[in-house]
Amino acid sequence: MSSAHPVLVEVLRGDTVESFHRGSIAVVDAHGRVVQAWGDIDRPVFPRSAVKLIQALPLVTSGAADAFGLSEAQLALACASHGGEPEHVATAAAMLAQAGLDEAALECGSHWPSYAEATHALARQGGTPGALHNNCSGKHAGFVCLGCLLARQQGHDPRDFVHGYVQPGHPVMREVSAALQAVTGVDLNTAPQGTDGCSIPTFGLPLRALATGFARLGTGQGLSTDHAAAARRLRQAIARHPFMVAGSGRFDTRVMAHFGERVCCKVGAEGVFCAALPEAGLGIALKMDDGNNARAAEVVLARLLQRGAARDAADHAVLAPLAGPTLLNWNGRAVGSLRAVFDPV
């Protein structure tokens, strides 16, 4: 890297800057025209979970969502990094059941619910986490549904066919990667490749291309008719079921519960955020250098939404605590705050 990315967020303790976060941001339209940018937007970035909506497109375009009667809430969960709350777990289980399979088909691995209260409740009941509690279980249930439809179409046993669906060369993952390539316009054969936390491949893509892709998802421009229709359906599903895409207290849920279809945003691991602003025809992609999500990437996106999406006092009331959160200590006493230190137009 030739020069340092700009400082985007400062962490204050009292009135002293204790820590700070650097990163890069692309704000782009569906034609790839850069409206605003900070830092290097051409360096490949693993988008991780920020592109789950794109990864869910084949679930819709294939006909699998309809073939297995997936509800809007289930489609939202297919795009989710959820908190492992009981409703998330039950919804993922139902998706699998509708396709004739169960939790055993999931290849995402297990972890305790990311929502702390759900973890405490699970332990209190003497439980231990399974694959359904994995924050990616809805996405993986969607992959399994897609695999079951492909199996049906090709005359295979669904359980046998879906086995290994996380591998890059599996028919399911080939569909998923093809959608990512179509939406972002990046040749994935030449992109850096890694393995995600849930074992599927992740590809390094420039923020410029990711933001362009999200502008396309929000407007339909530059997408095939099928992809445009599927993107619209998934965006609507998330807007109507924002709890499903994240969960209690979470940024994405709080933003979309208020903004509805006006903002479609999705966090990814390691400080990535992508968003579509359909009204403005813009896409946003950002990455914090240090991989910090919970405070840095969220503050940056909230700041961008204050300028790019907020219209009235109610909008600002939702965004203000997200763009400038107060930090509390273990006695609930305010000891610091976060603030964005860049200036979007």
Next chain:
Amino acid sequence: MSSAHPVLVEVLRGDTVESFHRGSIAVVDAHGRVVQAWGDIDRPVFPRSAVKLIQALPLVTSGAADAFGLSEAQLALACASHGGEPEHVATAAAMLAQAGLDEAALECGSHWPSYAEATHALARQGGTPGALHNNCSGKHAGFVCLGCLLARQQGHDPRDFVHGYVQPGHPVMREVSAALQAVTGVDLNTAPQGTDGCSIPTFGLPLRALATGFARLGTGQGLSTDHAAAARRLRQAIARHPFMVAGSGRFDTRVMAHFGERVCCKVGAEGVFCAALPEAGLGIALKMDDGNNARAAEVVLARLLQRGAARDAADHAVLAPLAGPTLLNWNGRAVGSLRAVFDPV
């Protein structure tokens, strides 16, 4: 800040750099001579929990540790950011009982144990966390013991006297701040001040001064006779009870369980680490810009210890996985790694 701090740690997914961490480091002797430095070591940094050993000095020098018969394990816990494991909780409770008080005297606030398995076990038993589970409960139990001795000496009721001990102007906290000033040589009246997670004051000190202070703790040079003896006693206590200062699987515990008195290190919140290397007569203080502890600050310190403390293959075997950890995904599959990208002499 005039220029960006150097990148000290890279996070790789596959063979691609996904994230990276910048920071500053001071390696200094007891006379304040800088042996090596990266970034700005004169900017004030809140050391947070990294100076707990210094904050525990008055517990020893006042005579409170002996008056209440504190064991070596209890002295180690007074310097700890512990995981809230049952042995930590029981030891903190015993410290308070020996001073004639109980958990109600603690003013650190409550949180679930930072060691995940301890949280699951507590929830499984139907429990909820109290102040004893707070990672700072040993330090606060030490403050309470100090307060009880001062109360006894001054003829006050101990419970009344210790009330409000976290406030900057309380006699207990004045003793604690005086020790910090004496060891680091910084006038705290002119230092930035904030409130720590456990509600006591924290002061912004240059890494240069923190590293000098740790060189003094490790050698006794530049300290009063009382402070030098107390520092030696606390370092020995930690070296003999490394579990008490952190806990299962934790960096500080793993390092000191092997190195004993050859390394005395302590993590602090927001990416701070301080260490004394008594044999080399050096102190280390470092701060990651972004506040990342668990991966960034640890990798940096492990790299410094590889050059500054490791003598043989056994030493290197302990440090190698800490300086270059493998990152596993939810299926236990290696998907990445961390690496230090600076070169200590």
